Structures are given as structure tokens and as C-alpha cells.
Amino acid sequence: MIASINPSMKAFSVLIPGILLALTYDFFTPLFYLVFILIITFTLSKVSFYRWIKIFTPFLLIAIGFSWMTMLYTSEEFSGGHVLFEVWRFEVTSGSFETGVSLGLRSLCFVSLSLLFVLTTDSTKFMLSLMQQCKLPPKITYGILAGYRFLPTFQQELQLIRQAHRIRGVARSKGLRDRIGLFRRYVIPLLANGIRKAERVALAMESKGFSGESKRTYYHEMKINPRDWLFLFCMVGSLVTIASLSSYFGFLNIFGKQY
Amino acid sequence: MTKHWKLKEIVLMSILGVVFGVIYLLFFFVGQGITTFLTPFGLGPLGYEFIFGIWFIVSILAAYIIRKPGIAFTAEVIAAVVEVLIGSTAGPTLILTGMIQGAGAELAFAITKWRNYTLPILILSGMLAASVSFIYHLYASGIIAMGAWIILASLIIRIISGALLAGILGKWLGDQLAKTGVLRGYALGKELQKKREHPAA
Amino acid sequence: MSIQQLNKSLLQVENYSFSYESLNDNQVLQDLSFSLYHNEMSMLIGASGSGKSSLALCLNGLYPEAVEGNSTGNIYFKDKHISDYATGELQQHIGIVFQDPESQFCMITVEDELAFTLENLNIPSSEMPKRILEVLHLVGMTNNKHKRLHELSGGEKQKIALAAVLLLDPNLIIFDEPTANLDPVSRIEFIDLIREIKEEKKLSILIIDHQIDDWLFIVDRLLVLNKNGQIIANDKPDKIFPEKIPRLKQEGVWLPKPYLNPLTVKADSRPTNKPVLLSIGNLSFRRKKSTILSDITLNIPEGEFVTIVGENGAGKSTLLQLMAGLITPDRGTISFQGKEIENWNEKELRANIGFVFQNPEHQFITDTVYDELTFGMKLNGYHQAEIKARTTALLSQFGLLRHKYHNPFSLSGGQKRRVSVATMLSESPKLLLLDEPTFGQDADTTHELIKTLVMLRDNGTTIIIITHDMELADLSDTILVLQNHKVAFSGSPSALWRKTDLMKRARLRLPYRIRTQNKLGR
Numbered sequence: 004m005i006a007s008i009n010p011s012m013k014a015f016s017v018l019i020p021g022i023l024l025a026l027t028y029d030f031f032t033p034l035f036y037l038v039f040i041l042i043i044t045f046t047l048s049k050v051s052f053y054r055w056i057k058i059f060t061p062f063l064l065i066a067i068g069f070s071w072m073t074m075l076y077t078s079e080e081f082s083g084g085h086v087l088f089e090v091w092r093f094e095v096t097s098g099s100f101e102t103g104v105s106l107g108l109r110s111l112c113f114v115s116l117s118l119l120f121v122l123t124t125d126s127t128k129f130m131l132s133l134m135q136q137c138k139l140p141p142k143i144t145y146g147i148l149a150g151y152r153f154l155p156t157f158q159q160e161l162q163l164i165r166q167a168h169r170i171r172g173v174a175r176s177k178g179l180r181d182r183i184g185l186f187r188r189y190v191i192p193l194l195a196n197g198i199r200k201a202e203r204v205a206l207a208m209e210s211k212g213f214s215g216e217s218k219r220t221y222y223h224e225m226k227i228n229p230r231d232w233l234f235l236f237c238m239v240g241s242l243v244t245i246a247s248l249s250s251y252f253g254f255l256n257i258f259g260k261q262y
Numbered sequence: 263m264t265k266h267w268k269l270k271e272i273v274l275m276s277i278l279g280v281v282f283g284v285i286y287l288l289f290f291f292v293g294q295g296i297t298t299f300l301t302p303f304g305l306g307p308l309g310y311e312f313i314f315g316i317w318f319i320v321s322i323l324a325a326y327i328i329r330k331p332g333i334a335f336t337a338e339v340i341a342a343v344v345e346v347l348i349g350s351t352a353g354p355t356l357i358l359t360g361m362i363q364g365a366g367a368e369l370a371f372a373i374t375k376w377r378n379y380t381l382p383i384l385i386l387s388g389m390l391a392a393s394v395s396f397i398y399h400l401y402a403s404g405i406i407a408m409g410a411w412i413i414l415a416s417l418i419i420r421i422i423s424g425a426l427l428a429g430i431l432g433k434w435l436g437d438q439l440a441k442t443g444v445l446r447g448y449a450l451g452k453e454l455q456k457k458r459e460h461p462a463a
Numbered sequence: 464m465s466i467q468q469l470n471k472s473l474l475q476v477e478n479y480s481f482s483y484e485s486l487n488d489n490q491v492l493q494d495l496s497f498s499l500y501h502n503e504m505s506m507l508i509g510a511s512g513s514g515k516s517s518l519a520l521c522l523n524g525l526y527p528e529a530v531e532g533n534s535t536g537n538i539y540f541k542d543k544h545i546s547d548y549a550t551g552e553l554q555q556h557i558g559i560v561f562q563d564p565e566s567q568f569c570m571i572t573v574e575d576e577l578a579f580t581l582e583n584l585n586i587p588s589s590e591m592p593k594r595i596l597e598v599l600h601l602v603g604m605t606n607n608k609h610k611r612l613h614e615l616s617g618g619e620k621q622k623i624a625l626a627a628v629l630l631l632d633p634n635l636i637i638f639d640e641p642t643a644n645l646d647p648v649s650r651i652e653f654i655d656l657i658r659e660i661k662e663e664k665k666l667s668i669l670i671i672d673h674q675i676d677d678w679l680f681i682v683d684r685l686l687v688l689n690k691n692g693q694i695i696a697n698d699k700p701d702k703i704f705p706e707k708i709p710r711l712k713q714e715g716v717w718l719p720k721p722y723l724n725p726l727t728v729k730a731d732s733r734p735t736n737k738p739v740l741l742s743i744g745n746l747s748f749r750r751k752k753s754t755i756l757s758d759i760t761l762n763i764p765e766g767e768f769v770t771i772v773g774e775n776g777a778g779k780s781t782l783l784q785l786m787a788g789l790i791t792p793d794r795g796t797i798s799f800q801g802k803e804i805e806n807w808n809e810k811e812l813r814a815n816i817g818f819v820f821q822n823p824e825h826q827f828i829t830d831t832v833y834d835e836l837t838f839g840m841k842l843n844g845y846h847q848a849e850i851k852a853r854t855t856a857l858l859s860q861f862g863l864l865r866h867k868y869h870n871p872f873s874l875s876g877g878q879k880r881r882v883s884v885a886t887m888l889s890e891s892p893k894l895l896l897l898d899e900p901t902f903g904q905d906a907d908t909t910h911e912l913i914k915t916l917v918m919l920r921d922n923g924t925t926i927i928i929i930t931h932d933m934e935l936a937d938l939s940d941t942i943l944v945l946q947n948h949k950v951a952f953s954g955s956p957s958a959l960w961r962k963t964d965l966m967k968r969a970r971l972r973l974p975y976r977i978r979t980q981n982k983l984g985r
Contacts, residue, residue: 015354018358069403072305076408077409079409117350117351118353120353120354121349121351130347133343147279147344147347149273149276150275151276152568152612154348157284161284166818166820168828171828184828187435192824195439195444196822198274206520207561207569210558211554211579211631212551212584216551219582219585220585221582268529441830443870447531455484
């Protein structure tokens with residue numbers, strides 16, 4: 004199961020294919036890799052489809068918008084081929100069409116790779132793994148966790164501030180200057196409180212003997228197992244395979260060059 | 263480097279990440295609004311360029327408050343890690359993006375050997391973060407496949423956004439915060455106190 | 464012979480001074496000299512702003528370094544100067560439990576938080592589970608090992624904070640206002656727990672608090688700090704109190720109730736036959752599928768002073784927000800002055816209903832105290848002259864004239880609270896709602912607020928207030944007890960105090976006045 008993969012390894016397993024994917028400009032590679040990610044997501048993890056699709060859908064729309072822009076404004080290098088159709092003053096060629104679709108699909112791959120990580124990874128374990136495997140200093144690791152703990156507090160506070168402003172009739176004001184004022188009215192109380200909390204938590208942590216030294220024992224020992232390597236290999240390997248297939252069928256396009 | 267940082271400064275950077283993680287959602291809607299307006303012209307995605315600067319504000323605000331080498335970079339990376347913990351849909355890639363943007367922001371302070379935290383440098387920091395991040399996105403989002411003028415337009419909009427939403431807004435927020443008195447334990451708060459005690463200096 | 468002479472001192476403070484900036488001005492602590500002894504429960508009291516909390520952090524060696532402050536004089540722990548201890552070492556001998564239950568943890572779950580302390584001590588991981596279970600047993604939280612910290616109540620969080628400190632196996636534990644943010648029953652439970660653990664572990668304990676009452680009978684020795692950060696008394700409690708009362712009063716120290724006059728004389732005239740101002744019928748409210756309030760019906764007459772009490776999570780805040788029209792009920796009706804709340808024009812409703820939030824900062828929207836007070840009137844187009852006259856009157860009434868141009872965030876806790884109440888009064892609302900306004904506040908602030916409320920009530924404002932403070936509830940005309948999403952009681956305070964069973968179920972505590980009466984009666 005993907006939830007039990009070492010978090011740092013999992014991070015690299017979605018990061019590396021992401022970087023490699025950014026090299027390709029054909030539609031074949033991102034399309035089939037997207038299919039692959041979806042299969043992995045729904046067979047090897049307990050992510051609920053309903054939850055996944057709820058997060059994914061808005062990005063589908065953004066991806067379509069991005070594809071559309073790319074089609075209209077593709078550079079000459081990428082816009083070869085015959086004219087498919089014309090919109091307004093723009094000509095969409097087969098080259099620009101493919102580039103647009105490719106970039107749209109690529110961004111969907113990014114999102115689904117990210118979801119594969121985010122929806123199956125425990126925050127604390129991710130931080131502990133960054134400390135134990137990637138040598139992130141404990142001072143930063145626990146400093147981040149201490150701040151992250153306040154997320155529910157800040158969300159609740161934001162709600163209260165909204166109500167408090169309504170009571171004071173702020174909702175009655177309009178215009179750009181008021182909007183900037185509004186931003187400040189939300190951010191300043193949140194930050195002011197946050198800064199005080201940062202100070203208090205840091206003192207409380209140091210009072211418990213936390214000195215930030217890297218030598219410490221671990222309650223949760225995070226380890227890298229062979230199956231973590233296997234997962235990394237799978238994620239990268241399948242992208243390479245798909246790209247090779249794409250090349251075999253004559254689709255693969257890297258930075259505008261056909262391979 | 264972490265030896266010279268206090269734990270409270272690190273927690274502060276993390277909390278900036280959390281607070282702006284909550285605030286970014288509001289900005290996301292602004293970006294969405296501009297996007298909807300531009301979409302019929304096929305310029306929809308440019309909408310996010312207008313608000314891109316807000317993503318660098320943590321760097322600049324943290325550097326302006328704490329004023330130590332490496333803070334602009336680290337604050338942006340920490341904020342990125344926090345966003346991932348919160349469940350950002352950008353996932354681990356965001357940490358990479360954070361490093362790149364943070365490096366851009368840090369560059370401005372490095373040029374002045376971390377001695378100058380005035381408005382021009384803060385604006386420069388926002389603009390450099392914008393430029394460096396743009397180079398990255400040319401590649402990662404494939405903007406490079408687009409026409410030269412639209413690349414240029416995106417870059418200019420992003421740089422202006424970096425100057426305004428990160429540089430100017432960041433300084434302004436820092437000053438507003440200092441007035442509340444909560445920054446007494448940080449470089450910015452101490453500077454303000456000195457100014458109050460010796461108005462002539 | 465006293466305990467002190469029999470015992471060797473554990474911690475010795477000699478001519479110690481501390482300040483945040485340079486030592487010349489604004490000393491927080493001035494020339495302190497005192498000792499703490501083995502197996503002794505001592506308590507340090509003082510008015511707010513007397514530097515009590517700074518002292519705790521000076522003793523465990525984090526100050527002055529953490530704030531780049533300055534100090535002179537010496538502190539010895541076990542006859543060794545505290546600066547001779549390595550980083551992180553002294554903190555293992557002297558543990559601190561802080562005031563705010565929300566901000567003393569860095570991990571998500573109870574288990575991980577406790578492990579964090581053990582990791583700091585480099586305890587082998589194989590030994591950790593055993594130690595975690597032991598300490599959870601000690602503080603009576605065995606069932607909460609896997610819970611998330613933010614799901615625990617304030618009292619439970621403090622127990623975990625104590626457990627984490629106990630894992631350090633310290634010789635001395637300092638408690639910095641540990642119960643200030645707890646409800647009354649949790650407070651008593653926590654104090655009992657401290658006493659038990661002290662007996663079992665033979666620890667030295669230093670309590671820092673401004674509220675003495677509940678501690679008075681368990682502490683061996685009292686140290687009193689004055690406003691300038693100097694020690695003005697250091698003796699057994701029964702020696703200090705009868706003799707030094709006038710002096711302590713002068714210093715703004717919260718006196719134990721046996722030595723204090725009642726806060727306010729209870730109003731004898733309950734309003735009778737007044738028209739109903741706020742009426743709620745068959746109201747229910749759910750949030751994310753869980754019932755928050757069910758089938759609430761009540762009427763509040765004009766001019767009444769109502770308190771809402773009950774356990775955390777009973778739905779008190781939700782009820783108040785419903786009354787203000789900030790959220791809408793799933794079922795049932797709320798009408799204000801005979802007109803349903805949804806049918807009110809927002810602007811008029813806001814002018815007629817004031818709402819004071821628990822954290823005053825949430826209400827601040829401008830740069831200066833003056834602007835805060837004028838904000839509402841400006842929005843509603845009052846005349847310049849009237850705005851000025853009203854604001855000046857409010858400023859002087861709330862003792863804020865001197866702070867007219869100050870940033871509201873930079874004020875003290877008590878001043879912020881006064882500003883937040885004053886802003887609500889600028890448009891003379893008919894109904895004033897307050898959500899735990901005395902929570903975590905010091906004696907002076909609480910006292911002032913109660914005075915203000917009594918004055919408002921006498922002027923005819925209807926007041927509904929959520930509180931854990933039973934002394935405040937004792938002053939009201941009507942108490943509403945919320946329990947299990949329902950109104951379990953509605954009536955006069957004296958009628959409630961007689962319902963022993965209900966009091967227990969709703970985790971309420973009798974006010975001091977009744978507790979002493981009962982004692983005398985028995």
C-alpha cells in the first residue's frame with residue numbers, strides 16, 4: 004500500500020517523474036502516464052474516488068484553460084503542421100493543438116502525482132522522515148511541526164474575525180481601498196497572535212530540554228525498505244517505458260524536437 | 263546556519279507559512295476572478311500572473327522581520343513544506359518551487375551582504391523572486407512553447423506583481439505588525455523601538 | 464523550627480535583576496533574593512505586569528538569552544551557578560508548565576508529544592512506550608494516548624503538559640498560571656493532581672498565579688512581588704494575610720476571597736413584567752451532522768442580566784452567535800423586539816445588538832483606539848460633533864483617554880478588553896452579548912469589566928454573557944445552564960445553587976459566597 008511507503012522516498016517518487024515529464028511536448032506520454040497514475044492511485048491506495056474527484060475537477064478546468072491559451076499563442080517552433088481551425092484572428096495548427104493538449108495533460112499529471120502523495124502521507128511522518136532520511140536539522144523539523152499544529156486554530160480564528168467584522172459593520176464598506184483594508188484586518192490579528200504563539204511554543208519546547216542538536220533518539224524510526232526502492236523504480240520506470248513507446252510510435256516530442 | 267537562528271524565529275517562519283496558507287485561498291479567488299475575465303481572449307492563465315507576487319510575501323516579510331542571512335530562502339522553503347503538510351495539491355514539487363523562489367528572494371539581500379532591508383531592496387527581492395521563478399516555470403509549465411510576446415507579457419506582469427504584492431505589501435505588513443508591539447523580540451521591532459527612543463537618529 | 468531551616472535549599476536567588484533592554488531602565492525584576500527548598504510547595508503572587516512569568520524563565524535559564532535581555536545577580540541550582548549548566552541541561556531539572564494550553568506543544572498526538580520530551584533526553588526508543596504509559600497513568604490520562612492534542616479540553620491539555628514535564632524527571636516544577644484558562648471544575652481537578660503528584664514524587668513546586676484562593680490551603684510558603692518586580696513578602700500564607708492586607712491591596716494583588724469585600728452588591732430589584740426583548744422558539748442547530756443545540760425555547764425580558772453557563776462543547780457560543788444573527792438555525796425561530804431576526808435590516812440589527820468576542824483583538828479594525836470607537840458611528844453617518852462628544856465620553860468612562868492615539872494591539876490585556884466593550888457601546892445597543900469576556904484575564908481586568916457590566920445593566924441594557932466565572936454568574940438575574948445541547952436550567956442563581964445534582968452533572972462549581980455559607984451551616 005502506498006500509505007506505508009517511506010514519505011521521503013514517496014516524495015522523490017512523484018518529484019522525479021514530474022521533472023522528467025516537463026521535458027515532453029507530445030500528447031502520448033502525459034496521457035498514458037496519467038492513466039498509469041490513476042491506476043496506481045485507485046488500486047494501491049485507499050483514497051476515496053469521491054474525495055479525489057472533488058479536488059481534481061477544478062484543476063481539470065484550469066488545465067483546459069491553459070491548453071486553450073497555449074493553442075492560441077504557441078511559438079513558431081511548436082506550431083508546425085497544417086491549420087486545423089481558426090478562431091477570431093488565431094490559427095490553430097496541428098502542432099499548436101498537440102502542444103496545448105500535451106501541456107494540459109502534463110499539468111493533470113502533476114496534480115494527480117501530488118494527490119497520490121498528499122492524500123496518502125501522514126504529516127508528522129513526512130517531517131520525521133525528512134529529518135531522519137534527508138538530514139533536515141531537528142530545529143527546523145520540530146519548528147515546522149510546532150507551527151503547523153496551529154492550522155485548526157487559525158482556521159477557527161479566521162471564522163471568528165469574519166463574524167467580529169460583521170458585528171462591527173465592516174461588511175457595509177466597499178471599494179478597492181476598503182478591500183486592502185479588509186486584507187489587513189484579517190492578516191494583522193492572525194499574524195500578531197501567531198507571532199506571540201511562536202514565541203510561547205518555542206519557549207515551551209526549549210523548556211522540555213529541546214536544544215536542536217542533531218543527535219537524538221527516535222520514537223518513530225523511519226526506515227527505507229526494498230519496497231520503497233521498488234516504488235521509486237516503478238514510478239520512474241513506467242514513465243521511461245511510456246516515453247519509449249511514444250518514441251517507438253513516433254510521437255515523442257522533447258522541447259519541440261521529434262524523437 | 264541554523265545555529266544562528268533562534269527556535270522562535272523558525273517557528274515564526276512556519277507560522278507565516280500556515281497563516282498565508284489560509285490567506286492564499288482568498289487570493290486564489292481573486293486570481294480566479296481575473297482568469298474568468300480573461301478566458302474568452304484565451305488569456306485566462308495570465309490571471310494568476312497578476313497575483314503571483316503574493317507567493318513570495320513570506321520570504322520578504324520574514325527577512326524584513328528577522329534580518330539574518332538565509333532567512334528569505336528558508337522562510338519560503340518552510341512555507342512550501344507547510345503547504346504540503348496542509349495538503350496543497352502542488353505536492354512535493356512545491357518544495358522545489360519554494361527553493362527556487364526563495365533563492366531568488368535571497369539574492370537581493372545577498373547583494374547587499376544582508377545589511378540593507380529598505381524598501382528598494384525589498385522590492386528588488388520580490389522582482390528577483392518573480393524572475394527566477396519564471397525561468398523555472400518556462401520549463402516546468404511549458405510556457406516556453408508559447409509566443410515570445412506572451413512570454414514577455416507574463417514575465418512583466420509577474421515581476422510587477424512581485425514588486426507590489428511581495429515587496430511593497432510585505433514591507434507594509436511588517437510595519438503594521440511592528441506597530442502592534444508583537445515584534446519586540448525581533449530585529450524589526452527593535453529598530454522601531456530605537457527610532458522611538460531617538461527620533462533624531 | 465521551620466521546614467526551611469531543616470532543609471537545604473534547592474535553588475537560591477541572590478540580588479537578581481532582569482530587564483528586556485538595558486539594565487538602566489524598565490527593570491522587570493529588581494534585586495530579588497529568595498530560596499526554594501526540597502519537597503516544598505511555594506507560591507509566587509503579584510499583580511499583572513509584575514514580571515512573574517519572566518521570573519519562571521529566568522529560573523530555568525532560558526531568559527535572558529532567549530529575549531536578548533540583561534540580568535545581574537546570581538541564581539544557584541543545587542549549589543551550582545545556572546550559567547555553569549550545559550544547554551538544555553538545566554531545563555531537565557527545572558520543568559515549567561505554562562498558562563496557555565494551546566501553545567505549549569509541537570506535535571499532533573499525545574503520544575508523539577510525550578515522545579518528543581523523551582527524545583530530547585536521548586532515552587532509547589525501546590524504553591519510551593513504557594515511560595509514556597507510566598506518566599499517562601500518573602496524570603490519569605491513560606485512555607488518551609492516541610488522541611490528537613487539539614481535540615482535548617483545556618484541562619486535559621494541561622495534564623499532558625504536566626506529563627511531558629514529569630518525563631524530564633525534574634527536581635523542581637514551576638507552574639505559570641496553569642489554571643488561568645480552565646473552567647472551574649477542571650481547575651480544581653488540576654490543583655488536586657498537582658498536590659497528589661507532589662506527594663508521590665517528593666518534588667519542589669513553585670506556583671505562579673495571581674489568583675490565590677484555590678491554592679491557599681496547599682501551599683507552604685508565599686512570595687509576593689510588587690508592581691516594580693520586588694519581593695515584598697516571603698512567609699507562610701497565614702502569616703502574610705491578616706497582617707499585610709492593606710499593602711497587598713495597594714499593589715493590586717488578587718486577595719483571597721476571605722479577605723475581600725464582595726465584588727458588587729447584588730441587585731435586589733429583579734425587573735418584573737418587562738416586555739420580552741429576545742425570544743427563541745424550538746430552535747435546533749447542527750454542524751456537520753452532529754447536534755449542537757436541540758429544541759431550545761426561551762424568553763429574555765428587557766433589562767435582564769443573563770449568564771449562560773455549562774461545560775465546554777455544550778453549545779454556549781453557538782447559542783450566542785444565533786442570538787446575534789451571525790448564523791441561522793436549522794429549525795425554530797429567533798425574534799428580537801418582536802421581529803424575526805432574518806427580517807431585520809443588517810445595519811439596524813448591528814446597531815441594536817452588540818457582541819463582545821473572547822479575544823478582543825479579533826474586533827479591532829483600525830490603527831488607533833480613537834478610530835476604533837468612532838468607526839461604527841462614522842459608518843452610520845453621525846454628525847462630526849456628536850461623534851466627538853460620544854467618543855470622548857466613552858474614552859473617559861473606560862479610562863482610555865491617555866491611550867486615545869495608541870494602536871489597540873499594543874495595549875495591555877485589560878485595556879484591550881475595555882476598548883472591545885467600548886466599541887460596542889458607541890451606538891448604545893439594546894442588547895449586549897459577551898462570549899467569555901473574563902477568560903484568562905487577571906484580577907483587575909475582571910473586576911473592572913464586572914463593574915462596567917453592572918453599570919450598563921443599571922442603565923437598562925440587556926446583557927447576556929457566557930462565563931465560567933461563578934462569582935459573575937452569582938450577580939445575574941437569570942442563569943441558563945446548557946447541558947447536552949439543551950437548556951437544563953433557567954432561573955435565579957439562588958435556585959441553581961440548591962440543585963446539587965445538576966451542578967455536578969454540568970460540571971459547575973458553587974460561588975465562593977455559597978461555599979462559605981454551606982461550610983458555616985454544616
